[in-house]
Amino acid sequence: MKRVAALSLIVALSASPAQADTLREALARAYRENPTITASRAQLRAVDENVPLAKAAGRPTLSTNGGVTENYLRSGNSFTTPEKLAQAQLALNVPFFSGGAVRNSVRAAETRVEAGQYNLRGTEASLFSEVVAAYNDVIRDEAIVGLNQQNVRVLETNLQASRDRFEVGDLTRTDVAQSEARLSLARAQLQRVQATLIGSRENYVRLVGDAPGDLATPPPLPNLPQSADGAVGVALRDNPTLLAALKQRDATAFDVRVAQASRLPRLGVGATGNYVNYLGSLGSGTGLGVGQSGTSAGIGLNVSLPLFQGGRPAALVRQTRATREQSIENATAAERQVIASARSAFAIYRSSLQVIASSEQAVAANRLSLEGVRAENSVGNRTILDILNAEQELLNSQVTLVTARRDAYVAGFALLAAMGQAEAEDLGLDGGPLYNAAENYRAVRNRFSDFGDGAAPVAIAPSTSAVAPQNATVDRPLDPALDSSKVDRSPALTTGENAPNR
Template sequence: MGRRNWVGILLAGCTALSFGNVAKADTLADALVGAYNTSGLLEQNRAVLRAADEDVAQAVAALRPVLNWSADVTRSFGRSGTTTGTVVGFADNEANIGLTAELTLYDFGATKLNIDAAKEAVLATREALVGVEQEVLLRAVSAFFEVRRASQDVELRQSNLRLITRELRAARDRFDVGEVTRTDVSLAEARLAAARAALAASQGSLAVAQQEYAAVVGRKHTGPLQAPRSRPSLPGSVDQAMSVAVRNHPDLKAAQHQVTVAELNIAIAQAAMKPTVSLSGRYGLSDDLDSDAYTAGGSVSLSAQGPIYQGGRLSSLVRQSMANRDQRRAILLQTTTAIQQNVANSYAQLAVARAAISAGQNQVRAAQIAFDGTREEASLGARTTLDVLDAEQELLDARTTLISAGVDEFIAAYSVLAAIGSLTADSLNLPVQRYDPSVYYNLVKDAPVASQQGEDLNRVLRALGKQ
């Protein structure tokens, strides 16, 4: 084998390696996975949920004994005197240590109500986290398709620039042979300058879209984005979609749990008007540091206490809780209406985009025929350069409109998924490690202190800190 053949094989191998290292085009699934894994907003709201989980632990702790210790060392000193003028100084040193315990025996269910309210608040916060997840994923969808829109627009503008450059060259050639006037050349030059400005603006829009994509997905990707192979599956009608939304939308579920919390708060405010029975005990040791004397002993007491008159504060708290309950019910009704409206709006936008696609395809087809015919007639002298440029602009506008309509259709389709509560990692079956809100809750719901459960909780916290 000759030396040239070896060089050719080596060059071919290097070329294959270089193409193998070209960055893979991102898919929509890649963008959604990146947004789910890197979103700071999701991390923020997961921390909010963990804080709500701790409210359950704190409410549970109120059912348990409260143990406290105390210790002090006291030095007492001074002088004592008599009427005869005798003055005697004194100083005493004493150490005390004590242990106290207190347990609420009965409070007419107030503590249990606090636990139930905390659990309902956790469920509401979980649904709010799902709502944030939908916002993050919908923003990723929008960022993905806006990059595609801007990229395709840049390609169109570049193609348009090349075409107008050829038209300008043809106009100059025809001017040189006296077929057109200087005006035709100037018109082509003006259109070329406008095309360059439009290309620069389009490239700027692409740069902005790429920055948004990087912010949402968590990484930059300047290459092409792969078009989705299919559109998402949607309910067959607006009524079906509304029915799904009313059952599944996380905002509606969160509002329902908030209504329950408000109703429990009324019962808690009413329970505060009733007495509380508690058991308390104390044991202490007192040592006189200046002698061998000491005392040790304790006490156990059963006590009951309750309000008699607090200036109307407790009644006001009950009325306030009722007003908050009414507010939450109104919010639930408003949320239901807003969700149904969003579903209808999303379907309307989807219908508009699909109609625009159908009309755009017809417009592109007709504009292409018109442009080809105008350019052919111009070569025969039956059309002017301006006619050709106008026909080319019509074709460019038609293609741009068709591209935008295609992007709008995808964004509207995923907006429908968000409107019915189905734009989640679970519903989309994204290949990500799902965040399970029950893991942390199960570790803290019993208010662990030091045990195997406490060690498991510490490992979870350390893992969260490394993310």
């Protein structure tokens, strides 16, 4: 089921038009270079190392030590206190029973690696949701700026027409003042939405790493569920954040067993080898020919049986059980969050579709209403204020339509993310192979060499300091459905040439 949904989403994103910037290109760049996701990958690699660290506690250890001693003050003879002494020791210890502590530590670490992989998938989905929102925010705000610029131009024309009609006595000073006030408000509104556009573009730079160009219209989202219950059912099965919480819960069960093992005996086999050399100082001055060096070796069984540890084992068990209880509750909280996210995203998506349909009708109706008000004004049945109000209602309905389109798309993608169907493998991103979280784990999980430090850390995500500050320039043409230039604003309707004096 998930694979079918993934293929459909890949096809949908692949259908993006080949323009300066497409949603697929933005997602691919963020996937490669966003610092949030590159840091999450590094964090997971650190979690991977917990497995060989846990295994190391059950592996043999080999150590050596040595030294040279020269005794300057001797109270005895050379047999008991030689003048010089050099010695070295080699020790091997092989643990073979630790009460299950090592085995359960390894299982806990492996389970947390799985949780970390799910968390990385969740980070991908969250990042992609942010990118989709930022991408659509820029498109929305560019359209809103364009609409407000169009509104300012219209109100400038209306003001000039009102002044012309005032000069010929067709309008009063009040009518001119109303036009001037509405134009001033429109210019202030334009400044506000331009600032919002700059903020949206800067947020896009933060997430994607580069300035937005001529953003293409995002492709339709496929395979959205038909009901909230259907969305929740898929989310409970595939949501990576929930799956990570469940794995974290499972890992704490092994932690409890590790704590319980601290009461049990530990067994191991030890072997030692010793070498000593008196550097010719043993028996010096006695005339006796004695050996100046010697070796020894031994092997034995090491047994450690804790009898009393001051209450530490019981405290560890209680602590790990409390942590497990916390993880159980966290898993329930994650489940609730997933359910709420899926249901709310579904509700926002469906309501936004309804708002889009209503707004499209409102835009068409307000366009006709504006034309009618202008026509009625030309014969003296409507005032200038009626025209200004009609212009504002048209603008409001257009902004509502643009916003609803953005909300529907973002909510639809958020719904896919909540269902676990908006991750890198689902999107078919260009720009190289996908990051394989399991590859590093497979490479390090069985390593036992004390040498092999890996590559030195280097920065992956680039700085955005070189990206120029964003501005509010809009080159995108308005959607034909939003273009108010089609409204009849012929001179006869705006100058009142043929209208009777009021």
